[in-house]
Amino acid sequence: MSINRYYQEMAHRYIPAGAHTYSRADDGYPVNAPPVLERGKGAYIWDLEGNRYLDYGMALRAVTVGYDYERISNAAIEQIHNGNNLTRASKIEIEAARDICELIPWVDMVKFAKNGSTVTSAALKLARAYTGKKYVARCFQHPFFSYDDWFIGDTVMNAGIPEEYKSLTLNFNFNDLASAEQLFQKYPGQIAAVILEPATTEEPKDNYLNRLKDLCHRNGAVFILDEMITGFRWHLQGASAYYGVQPDMVTFGKGMANGFSVATLGGKREIMERGGLFSDKERVFLISTTHGAEMCGLGAFVETLKVYKELDVISRIWQSGRMLVDGANAIAKDMGIGEYFEFIGVPCSPNFITKDKTGEASLEFRTLFVQEMIKQGVLMPWVAISYSHGDEEINITLEAIKHSLLVYRKALDDGVGKYLEGRPIKPVFRKWN
Template sequence: MSKNEEYGEKAHLWIPAGAHTYSRTDEVFPGNAPKVIERSKGVYTWDVDGNEYIDYGMACRSVTVGYDYDRISDAAIKQIHNGNTATKASKIEIEAAEAMCNLFPWVDMVKFAKNGSTVTSAATKLARAYTGRKYIARCKEHAFFSYDDWFIGSTVMNAGVPQEIQDLTLQFNFNDIASVKALFEEYKGEIATLIMEPCDTQEPENNFLQEVGKLCKEYGVVYILDEMITGFRWDIQGACKYYGVEPDLVTFGKGMANGFSVAALGGKREIMDLGGLTPGRERVFLISTTHGAEMSSLGALVETINVYKELNVTDHIWDMGRRLVKGLNEIAKEHSLQDYFYLEGAQCSPNLVVCGKDAKPSFEYRTVFLQEMLKAGILMPYIAIAYEHTKNEIDRTLEAAEKAMKIYKDALNADVGRFIEGNIIKPVFRKYN
């Protein structure tokens, strides 16, 4: 038995689904993907059997510079030696908050946590307290906002969420301002907040983000932009800066500390301060977590911001994204597959689309292509480019893609089942296992 098999079995014995994040479970990867990772450095990762891969998953998109980037790791270790936590607010906690507020002009105050779900849920609570309203409007096309009931109740995986909670979350369509307007009219005076990502697989069109902001102001709705993925990737000041929009509240996580566990809720003082200590005001229990201001992670955050400024990290991510997108699209065109295989969305975070014979996205055919990439040592569940992806890694990836494309083309002209060597990739959000 290989170590992958051994640890894979243990994972499912001791951990529900075999991992602590559904997007890390076996079912969302081809059958020949590594079961368990032992270590990572730069943009390379090694499984427990010592197999090496160029990594494009980058730990659920949370590593934007590179695994164990020395300057950032050293900053975290320094704070560990300072005690890593404290009985009162720590010095690095204040410095990190100041750094965030200085970096983002639309952030007057900030609260830290350990994961994105905590801060998006806190944002919706804050909006309800601020407006005195109960409904939440969330973007239908955007895949994930929180593990809490307000969001999960609006998905197909709503088991355990009471119907009355499900009914409080409404949905609108991205780039469809009419759907937002109609929702605001139907529930006029009842919607506390609207939450969406500035960009997911589709970029905003016709000033959609700005137009939503105008409607939110008109109808008294708190405007939340979730920059969990776009933050520290589109620009050091996030997609809000890139697209020129200022929300009332904004949430961050993932890449903000290069893989260290930090998330943040920030925004306008008049809203954020509801969670403060203003005398005589009704108290709002905002975020209060023992490890939310863990010093090592906040040390990593401050140093990540410094690294971004000094090395122009996001410019490099865009450059490598353009190189990869151009190369993959050219390979698809060489095989006359440009209508079946393509990349969409912002090139700093491109979305890979692999279609079946009907030219519609297909998990079966996606499995074939990613399976072949794994054989060449490319781990690409999706594409999250980091600073330490260089021309060398991109070119090696394109060489592997050339071979994988040939197998994918053969599968399009035959029975795809004959090409799949393990399980078929499944989406996280589905009703049944």
């Protein structure tokens, strides 16, 4: 048995799903994907047998500069040597809070945590305390907000969540203001907050975000933007700045510390202070975690912010994204399969869509494409571009796409089953295995 497979079996023996994030589990990848990874550097990763892959997963989009970027790693190590986790607030904790508040004009105060789920849930708790209302509305098209009951109970994978919790989360549709208006009409004076991402593959249209914010304020609800993915990718101040909207509260994570575990809830002082010591209102137990302000991660964040500014990381991500999208779509068009395979979305965070011969979205064809890219040394479960994806990496990727789409074209003619090795990938949110 290979060392890769040995560790894969051991992972499933000791860890439910074999990984600590469902997006890393085996069922989301073709059978030829590297099952276990050992290290990463720049835009590349290595499995336990020394095989190297050009990576577009980038730690679930958390690494935006590059794996083990020396300045950032050293900044984290420096804070480890300072003790890493002290008895009272640390110097770096306060500096990190100041830096993000000074960076983003609509953020007056922040609370740090280790994961995005913690801060999105905290935002809703705070909104409920601030407004005195119980319902929350989330955008139905946006795939993930939290592992907590308020969100998971509103998905098909809701085992273990009491029915009482499920009824408190309402749905509206992105770019459809009428669907949100209908919720406020159906639950007048009862909705505490609206939460959504500012954009995914679909961008807001017709000043949608500001119109939705105005609707919230007219109805006494808090307007929350989840910038886990868009933050530190669309714009240094987030997609909020890119689309010209100022949320009441905003959440960040993933790329803010180049892969180190840092997430934050930020917002207006009048709301955030409800979790502090100076409010004359009833106290809110906001976020209180032993490791939430761990110094190594916050040291990494402070240095990452400097790197972003000095190297203009955002511009590189957009530039490489445009080069990849334009190149891949040109290849597909030249092969005559542009209607079946296409890169879409915002260039700084694009997605590829795969369709079968009937023109329907197909997980089998998506699996086939990812499978063939792996054979070319490129791991592309999705497309997370980093600063380390330079021209050379994009050219390598386009060459791999050319080879992979040759097989894709054959599969359209001969049937995908002839070329797919093993089972197709599966969505995370499903009722049964």
